[in-house]
Amino acid sequence: MTPKTLFRKIWDRHVVTQQPDSPAVLYVDLHLVHEVTSPQAFSGLRARNLKVRRPDKTVATIDHGVPTRTEDGSKNGRLAFADEMSLRQIRQMEENCAEFGIRLYGLESENQGIVHVIGPELGFTQPGMTIVCGDSHTATHGAFGALAFGIGSSEVEHVLATQCLLQWQPKTCAVNIEGRLSPGVTSKDVILALIRQIGVGGGVGYVFEYRGPAVQVMTMEERMTLCNMTIEAGARAGLIAPDENTFDYLYGREFSPKGEQWERSIAHWKKLATDEGATFDHEITLKVSDLEPMVTFGTNPAMSIPIGGRIPDPDAADDEAQKSGLRKALDYMGLTPGQSLADHPVDVVFIGSCTNGRISDLRLAASLLRGRKVSPKTRLLVVPGSNQVKRQAEAEGLDRVFKDAGAEWREAGCSMCIAMNGDQLEPGEYAVSTSNRNFEGRQGKGGRTFLASPLTAAAAAIAGKITDPRPFMQS
Amino acid sequence: MNQFTILKSRAVVLPVDNIDTDQIIPARFLKVTDKIGLGEKLFSDWRYLPDGSANPDFVLNKPESQGAAILVAGDNFGCGSSREHAPWALAGFGFRALISTSFADIFRNNALKNGLLPVVVGADSYRKLIKKLESEPQTELTIDLPEQTLHVPGEASIHFSIDAFSKTCLLNGVDELGYLLGLEDQISAYEKNL
Numbered sequence: 001m002t003p004k005t006l007f008r009k010i011w012d013r014h015v016v017t018q019q020p021d022s023p024a025v026l027y028v029d030l031h032l033v034h035e036v037t038s039p040q041a042f043s044g045l046r047a048r049n050l051k052v053r054r055p056d057k058t059v060a061t062i063d064h065g066v067p068t069r070t071e072d073g074s075k076n077g078r079l080a081f082a083d084e085m086s087l088r089q090i091r092q093m094e095e096n097c098a099e100f101g102i103r104l105y106g107l108e109s110e111n112q113g114i115v116h117v118i119g120p121e122l123g124f125t126q127p128g129m130t131i132v133c134g135d136s137h138t139a140t141h142g143a144f145g146a147l148a149f150g151i152g153s154s155e156v157e158h159v160l161a162t163q164c165l166l167q168w169q170p171k172t173c174a175v176n177i178e179g180r181l182s183p184g185v186t187s188k189d190v191i192l193a194l195i196r197q198i199g200v201g202g203g204v205g206y207v208f209e210y211r212g213p214a215v216q217v218m219t220m221e222e223r224m225t226l227c228n229m230t231i232e233a234g235a236r237a238g239l240i241a242p243d244e245n246t247f248d249y250l251y252g253r254e255f256s257p258k259g260e261q262w263e264r265s266i267a268h269w270k271k272l273a274t275d276e277g278a279t280f281d282h283e284i285t286l287k288v289s290d291l292e293p294m295v296t297f298g299t300n301p302a303m304s305i306p307i308g309g310r311i312p313d314p315d316a317a318d319d320e321a322q323k324s325g326l327r328k329a330l331d332y333m334g335l336t337p338g339q340s341l342a343d344h345p346v347d348v349v350f351i352g353s354c355t356n357g358r359i360s361d362l363r364l365a366a367s368l369l370r371g372r373k374v375s376p377k378t379r380l381l382v383v384p385g386s387n388q389v390k391r392q393a394e395a396e397g398l399d400r401v402f403k404d405a406g407a408e409w410r411e412a413g414c415s416m417c418i419a420m421n422g423d424q425l426e427p428g429e430y431a432v433s434t435s436n437r438n439f440e441g442r443q444g445k446g447g448r449t450f451l452a453s454p455l456t457a458a459a460a461a462i463a464g465k466i467t468d469p470r471p472f473m474q475s
Numbered sequence: 476m477n478q479f480t481i482l483k484s485r486a487v488v489l490p491v492d493n494i495d496t497d498q499i500i501p502a503r504f505l506k507v508t509d510k511i512g513l514g515e516k517l518f519s520d521w522r523y524l525p526d527g528s529a530n531p532d533f534v535l536n537k538p539e540s541q542g543a544a545i546l547v548a549g550d551n552f553g554c555g556s557s558r559e560h561a562p563w564a565l566a567g568f569g570f571r572a573l574i575s576t577s578f579a580d581i582f583r584n585n586a587l588k589n590g591l592l593p594v595v596v597g598a599d600s601y602r603k604l605i606k607k608l609e610s611e612p613q614t615e616l617t618i619d620l621p622e623q624t625l626h627v628p629g630e631a632s633i634h635f636s637i638d639a640f641s642k643t644c645l646l647n648g649v650d651e652l653g654y655l656l657g658l659e660d661q662i663s664a665y666e667k668n669l
Contacts, residue, residue, distance in 0.1 A: 021639040039508035085506040136557040152559035152585035201551035
């Protein structure tokens with residue numbers, strides 16, 4: 001038999017049919033749905049008098065617009081919706097799910113949370129699956145060895161109606177992550193370094209498979225952070241072969257296979273890894289042994305430097321387009337070439353999102369904040385990725401650590417990553433954020449974002465400025 | 476979906492690389508439950524000043540941009556978020572075709588589903604086109620989908636690629652869902668083996 005890649009094994013099992021000169025009809029095992037990209041798809045179903053073909057393979061939550069606080073700050077107060085439109089969109093989601101018979105982890109659910117956090121934590125996400133969602137960070141689920149990617153609302157409608165999607169087969173790229181991370185350097189720093197190396201368009205047309213010693217030793221949550229930002233390099237999906245870490249994570253979760261079915265699943269999942277001798281269309285290597293914590297300085301995720309580095313000079317860039325792109329970014333950020341980011345003042349620190357809003361991220365941040373105070377010049381927002389993450393953090397007393405330090409401890413949601421729910425930067429404010437995008441205005445119109453790891457974010461909150469987190473780890 | 480055959484139009488030039496969908500349509504406008512009115516919000520943070528008035532320096536607000544149905548933009552156009560609100564906003568403004576050296580994958584798929592044709596040209600053609608349009612903004616470009624050519628007056632025609640399936644959908648103004656629904660038997664057969 002011809003050796004196959006992990007991607008190809010999943011792809012081949014899911015092609016329903018492919019007619020000449022036409023894209024493959026790809027079957028979808030799990031369709032995740034949220035309130036922002038689905039209303040038009042449900043309207044489309046109604047207009048054609050269609051049903052949801054497989055409500056049993058469809059899971060919905062409310063995350064992008066969900067408030068993370070109550071109006072009066074009390075536990076049972078009225079939720080502080082951003083505005084009437086936001087509330088209407090959420091109510092529409094509830095109505096759509098009720099009408100079409102879709103399981104919804106809504107506002108009152110104890111398992112509500114960011115779609116890419118709850119999928120894995122409830123055990124919906126499993127190796128070998130095809131997973132789609134109207135959200136580009138669906139790449140997150142690739143950490144489990146699933147082919148997972150974001151789609152538009154028209155495609156959401158296609159999947160709701162037929163459980164299938166028309167797709168041209170993408171090319172494959174092996175991303176070898178070599179070496180060993182030093183203390184204080186996280187998988188967030190790895191993915192920022194990779195995007196810096198290949199650019200925000202470097203992965204267009206490809207599906208990545210992350211491999212190598214640094215990936216093997218990562219926990220599942222670290223792998224999710226890595227895969228999550230694959231789309232920021234332009235690749236729609238990033239996969240990691242399932243292994244014992246994957247199985248340990250999934251064992252016993254609510255929707256994980258049980259009993260005999262579990263044994264059969266493990267046997268199948270173990271066969272998914274890329275075969276010896278299988279070839280990729282392209283290969284990239286990233287060496288991480290000397291990697292430092294990374295921070296972005298610009299307005300896309302490729303514009304980053306090591307924490308000890310200096311902002312590049314646009315005049316030294318390769319071509320005119322790069323030069324003008326850098327100049328435009330530095331102008332927006334109010335930064336100058338050659339400047340170090342160390343000691344740059346920070347108004348807001350945001351710890352959360354589908355990139356870094358899981359329990360291990362909160363533990364990392366709390367490890368630095370324990371017994372320390374947030375700088376009086378800085379506001380720290382800690383937003384758990386799901387209600388499960390929130391409960392776990394509270395059981396471990398992490399909420400107390402954050403609150404004692406002077407941070408705001410919020411309810412679960414996307415929050416300031418996309419700034420749709422009222423949590424947002426004011427024009428001109430600087431934020432260190434553990435989220436995934438530093439685009440102009442992403443965290444609020446006129447807001448300026450430095451992307452970093454939870455450790456770097458926590459250190460910035462304490463110091464009130466950008467600083468290397470590693471010295472805080474020793475004391 | 477509207478049919479796309481031959482489009483003759485002036486073009487708007489936005490020669491910035493890596494324009495993300497957050498710029499095309501900022502997230503605060505994604506609270507809608509329909510597709511109406513998004514053209515007004517297209518490039519909102521570049522197009523309007525803080526007081527809400529039109530930014531006279533932004534290309535979409537220039538008199539020569541009015542009525543143009545083609546947007547020429549830098550490499551990796553439409554990167555970032557999967558929001559289909561981006562093509563809805565572009566189409567809502569009146570664009571029918573986009574020209575760049577490359578498009579982000581999800582954006583490209585979304586554009587095609589909304590009768591918005593993404594035309595990829597080589598770096599040299601792109602540079603020449605930008606130069607031409609900047610010196611002669613009234614230039615009318617012709618995009619011939621049946622022939623898969625982009626014609627710039629006074630220049631040799633540029634061939635562009637598009638897969639046969641997408642081309643057929645655009646030429647006939649049909650969407651993919653009809654095609655998928657027609658495969659019911661195959662999908663049911665596949666599901667029996669799950």
